[in-house]
Amino acid sequence: MAITTVNPYSGERISDYREEDIDTLRRKVAGIRKEQQEWRRHIDDRISYLKSVLRPNMVRREMDIARQMTIEMGKPISQSLAEVKKCEALVDYAIENFARFLEPEQVNTNEGERTYIRFDPLGVVLLVMPWNYPLWQVFRAAIPAMISGNGVLLKHASIVIGTSVLIEEVMSSPVFRSAVISGRNTLDLMKSVDGVSFTGSTDVGARIAQAAGQEMKKAVLELGGSDPFIVLSSANLDDAAAKATFGRLQNGGQSCIASKRFIVHEAVFDEFHEKLREQFSSVVVGDPMDEKTFLGPLSSSEQASTVRSQVEKLKSIGSVEQTGSFDGNIIAPTIATTEARYEEEVFGPVAVMKKFSTPAEAVALANETPFGLGSSIWGEPSEAESLVPEIDAGMVFINKIVASDPRVPFGGVKKSGLGRELSRYGLLEFTNIKTTWIRGRD
16 A cells, blocks of 8 residues: 655645555564664763764755655745754754763662662664654654664654655664554554654544553653643733744644643733734745745645634634635634633644633633643743643743753643653653662672
């Protein structure tokens, strides 16, 4: 069976890829596992690989990777290139810090002559990754898993298979392989691997978690989000509106941590609304290969259809303003205002606005979703920080849009997932945290 990739802007077929059968993939896992036995032995060799192989390959192929992402899923080329450079920064952070993070942790137990905690690799980790950040999502899962001593098999989203193949070339390592496989066969691999990292929808994540649980395999799940963007009366409205535009519209609004629900104090609601409308209207929309474009097409006709249906639903429960026309897979920046409860995650350039009058009401509106990934609060810092303990989210940013950063853990609560990526916490997710207690002979 073939998997076909299509340019979401032009509608043209890009390429066809022959899907690999399960036996082929099991052989790939076996090959990775064999290579991983040597790979796991020396952290210095793994860090050397980052310095001498991966980092130079990334710099040499920057534009190749960026163009491939843009033609496959519609990300504006400037944002694709920024994504590649962000992955390079992650590699730099790993070079500087990961060996130190993996050092045995000494524990004073008094009774033991020597007691420490080791961080040993699990084996082979399956990555099931989405299309929205085709390189970053892979790197932020693969680099920690590999440098902690594991091998990796990547099952990428079908619409970015070309990017997946290119990633394998850039990785240039026998412990990293890409799989050409559709989602329906992915669960069959669970018996063959030692852990799974999944980024995607909550429904699919639940099935991944169930399969991993049946096999007693470690799972890290980064799922959906419906992040609140809380604007206090003390906020700098010009700055908040500009950042809200970037946070909602970058990558076509197709991000789990995109600012999605704008919860605005009633005293500044109208002014913020007007500033947001002006910002949305000024965005350059069009051909994603044009460096001036900020908002390109959504990733597929199916995705565009889903967002159009959500906009129609929002019209039925509130008012909707579109700053342009819907053209093919391009969805114009849209602002919806409603007082009704709306729990769906909109994976597109649509801002949903609500008013609040008290801090308690702002918190209640922020928490009224089944998701709990990120959130941001805009206003006087101490006032904003006072709300942090009450927000049900894995990440809270004050006067900054939510972002993933190699230095801090990334992940959520509720239906936004399990486990963490990035930082030392993410690095240790696919390790055997092994207690070692040594007592001398009597």
